[in-house]
Amino acid sequence: MKLYESLYIFLRYKQDITFLMELIIDFGYRERKQNEWNLKDQAHYVALYNTIIMNICSYLDEYDDKFTTNPEPQFKSRILEVKKIAKPAYKQIRRWKHLNDYRNNMIAHNFRIDGKEFSFNLLGQYNAPRTYRDLALIRKHLVMIHTIIEAEFEDVMQNINPFIKSFPVKEQEISYEAIEEELNSLISEINQLCIDNGKVYQLRSDIFMKL
Numbered sequence: 559m560k561l562y563e564s565l566y567i568f569l570r571y572k573q574d575i576t577f578l579m580e581l582i583i584d585f586g587y588r589e590r591k592q593n594e595w596n597l598k599d600q601a602h603y604v605a606l607y608n609t610i611i612m613n614i615c616s617y618l619d620e621y622d623d624k625f626t627t628n629p630e631p632q633f634k635s636r637i638l639e640v641k642k643i644a645k646p647a648y649k650q651i652r653r654w655k656h657l658n659d660y661r662n663n664m665i666a667h668n669f670r671i672d673g674k675e676f677s678f679n680l681l682g683q684y685n686a687p688r689t690y691r692d693l694a695l696i697r698k699h700l701v702m703i704h705t706i707i708e709a710e711f712e713d714v715m716q717n718i719n720p721f722i723k724s725f726p727v728k729e730q731e732i733s734y735e736a737i738e739e740e741l742n743s744l745i746s747e748i749n750q751l752c753i754d755n756g757k758v759y760q761l762r763s764d765i766f767m768k769l
Contacts, residue, residue, distance in 0.1 A: 559629075559630060559721070560624075560628040560629045560630060560713070560719055561628075561630060561633050561711070562717060562721045563624070563628070563769075564620055564624055564625045564628065564629060565707070565711060565714070565715065565718055566721070566722055567616075567617070567620045568617060568620065568621070568625075568707055568716050569704075569705055569708075569715075569718065570615040570757075571613045571614075571616055571620075572617065572700065572701065572704045574609075574613050575610055575613050575614065575617075575697055575700065576697075576701075578609055578610050578613070579607050579610065579693065579694065579697055581606055582606055582607075582690060582693075585599075585603075586696040587599070587606075587690070588605045588690045600609075607693070608614075608665045609662055610693055610697075611657070611665060611686070611687065612658065612661060612666065614651075614656055614657070614666055614696060614700060615657060615661040617700060618657075618658075621648075621703070623753040625637060626638075626641070636710055636711070638707055639710070640707055640710050643706055644702065644706045644707075645705040646743065647699045647700075647702035647703050648699075648703060650699045651696055651699045651700065651703075654685055654686050654687060654696065655685045656683075656684040656686045657685075657686050657687075659684060660684045660686035663677035663680070663684075664677050664684070665683070695717065709745065738767060741763075741766055741767060742763060742767075745761045745763050745766060748760075748761055749761055762764070
């Protein structure tokens, strides 16, 4: 059922956002001072932050579109009632006017605006969450919406897991039996191209052999 699809999407993103926020706390990023960050920490925090923003936008994409247009007719009135009740929280989220622009330009599409302008030119101009407190606040508003959805559709929520498990799973076609031989062959090919093109650098095989 189409409603089940939306309910699963909401449940999954809400759950992931919650756990990602907890990881920010678990690793102490919430209180860390500017001079206490190394490059590994920065990469980890940015990955958590970006994924949270992505998930929030994806949740809202489903809420704004498919949740209303796709589900079966018998659920239409209930969905409209949910949106009416949740509207105050939704309006608080949409105060971040550039949320989707930030997702598109700074996270999803290789730092380019419409594939052209370097998006860092506008980095400080986006009206989008920047700090942990920003993320915590927008998450609270999202959870308000989600709590209303779960309360309204409590009678069907137990059907979500069986619905998801009903999809067939195809076996993976990738084999790792000959991976060492394949990597060695690839490295040799690249190194020969380096020689052919007069380059003094080459790939070290020991760096690439451990998965």
